[in-house]
Amino acid sequence: MSGPVLLDRRFVRLWCGTTASGLATWALPFVLGLAVLDRTLTAGGLGVVLAARTAGFLIAVPISGVLADRYSRRGVVLWAGLAAAVATPGIALGLGGSVLVMAVAAVVVGAGQGACRPAFQALTAEVVEDGRRRQANAAITFAVRVTTLVAPAGTALLAVVLDTWALLIGTALLWLLAALLPPPGAPPPPPAPAPASAAAPAPAPALASGPPSAPTRAPGRVRLVAEFGEGMREARRHPWFLAGLAALAAVIFTGYSATGVALPLVSRDRYGTEAVLAAALTAYTLGALAGAVLVARWKPRAQGWTALAGLALYGFAPLSLLLPVHPAAVFAAYAVAGLGIELFNVPWFTATQREVEPRLLARVSSLDFLISYGLAPVGLAFLAPAIDAFGWRPVLAGCALVCFVAPAAAALVPGTRGFSRRPAEPAA
Incomplete structure (x- = not known):
């Protein structure tokens, strides 16, 4: 349609x-x-x-x-x-x-x-x-x-x-x-066929081994682990996916944590009002809305590199908290971070749906959510003690550096240019 x-x-x-x-x-x-x-x-x-x-x-x-x-x-x-x-x-x-x-x-x-x-x-x-x-x-x-x-x-x-x-x-x-509300989708994909050959002769029964045993069935927990492992193997078939997921996890662990812990402190201690906190979070959401509108219509040729560049924009959020700037600069930095995160999210989800084997898509997606969302509370728990131990300036500088470097490093991995294992299209 x-x-x-x-x-x-x-x-x-x-x-x-x-x-x-x-x-x-x-x-x-x-x-x-x-x-x-x-x-x-x-x-x-x-x-x-x-x-x-x-x-x-x-x-x-x-x-x-x-x-x-x-x-x-x-x-x-x-x-x-x-x-x-x-x-x-x-x-x-x-x-x-x-x-x-x-x-x-x-x-x-x-x-x-x-x-x-x-x-x-x-x-x-x-x-x-x-x-x-x-x-x-x-x-x-x-x-x-x-x-x-x-x-x-x-x-x-x-x-x-x-x-x-x-x-x-x-x-x-x-x-x-x-x-x-959601409608039904396609029928569940069939399981992968067994590798056994139809032409292979059946093995002869072992006469001295006693009565034949009943077929065994793995416990439900073991089957779940084995099937999730199949999804992890599928993820490893896509180097661009592992690289992008590692970059996303690094940005969430550092940049998101800086937003959750350092932004309230800076809003209170530097600017003397919680209004900066509320306005920065609102600017982030408005930037993300603008990013979603933009990415729905704009499809760059090197969409993977563009997405990773958008992810790197989150580094401006902790950087704005590090420098003694006007509150408007903090708002602008968070708006840019919100814009960038959607420049990453939409191509990322679309590429995963396109490239991953359909019968394994939910498992690979669950790995994505497990790592990205799972690291968020860990980062929040880690950042506050780190600020107490080293001071908020070195910690924020490290967070900004990770946000910039991790996506750049991911861009060096084969396949990240277009978020695909297929050869890139020649430039027009």
């Missing part, structure tokens, strides 16, 4: 489902923050619940990647969304009473969130044909960025007329929409 992807009813259903999951994901921390303000939840309890959600996410991502490749991607989205929808009221029930109940429910919600991510990625490749996936991925990432603006503001507005319990139930309804 040709034409704008947003005129495709099946993609619109998928887009609405991913947007609903994004709204539910981003709204939950703000709803729980309101619970801290009205003293129905302590700050320590908030940390426990959010950490439990992150743990559920990281546990579910690799498992769901295997299941989405083994079974229906649409089915994994359905059950993951339903699990999050059913578990969210558990967070509401524990509010003001048992942090343990809230944490257990948060693990399930995080697992639903984590299970959705690789399944949505693979389902996009089934619903949208190759020629329009760039537009589709840009539309999805645009929605993700909009939710980062809408979820906090919408939560604050609804809090005027609804209590925290009702807001939590609202996020459960969003998860229900995320489960039910």
Whole structure:
């Protein structure tokens, strides 16, 4: 089918489902923050619940990647969304009473969130044909960025007329929409054929070895590990993927951590107001929105190198915090970082959907999310002690250097020019 992807009813259903999951994901921390303000939840309890959600996410991502490749991607989205929808009221029930109940429910919600991510990625490749996936991925990432603006503001507005319990139930309804809206994709890909030759004679029975034994079946956990390992082997077939993932992980570990830890400190100590923090994060989101619009229409010939150059732009964020500049320079740096991250994300997702073997796509995508998202909390935990030990200037300088150097090093790996193992097209 040709034409704008947003005129495709099946993609619109998928887009609405991913947007609903994004709204539910981003709204939950703000709803729980309101619970801290009205003293129905302590700050320590908030940390426990959010950490439990992150743990559920990281546990579910690799498992769901295997299941989405083994079974229906649409089915994994359905059950993951339903699990999050059913578990969210558990967070509401524990509010003001048992942090343990809230944490257990948060693990399930995080697992639903984590299970959705690789399944949505693979389902996009089934619903949208190759020629329009760039537009589709840009539309999805645009929605993700909009939710980062809408979820906090919408939560604050609804809090005027609804209590925290009702807001939590609202996020459960969003998860229900995320489960039910996406359309079915292609049938699950068949398993790889066995290497045995049909013409080979059957082996003779061993007469002295006793009675024949029943065929063995590997335990479920062992099978999951083996099938996830197959996805890792597929990832190793694409040097550009490993190089890009390493660069992304390095930028998230350093640049994202600088945003999470150093930006609030600099906003308070250098500029004397939290308004710089809020404005910088808003500028980042607006830059990302502009990047999603740009990359939907612009397809450079060396798209991999362009994407890595965009990723390197994140280095300007910690660099702006290092230098004694006007707040407007900080805002501009974060807008450029947001623009660059979408110049990377959209070609990255599109290339993964195009280059990876379809029956292994969810597993490779789960490896992507596991490493990139998994390193984010590690970086946040590492940066604060590093600032205490070495001072924030050397740490921010190191973060900026890594953000610039890691994508440049990745660009030296074969295949990164076009994010493909295929030979690059000759220049026009």
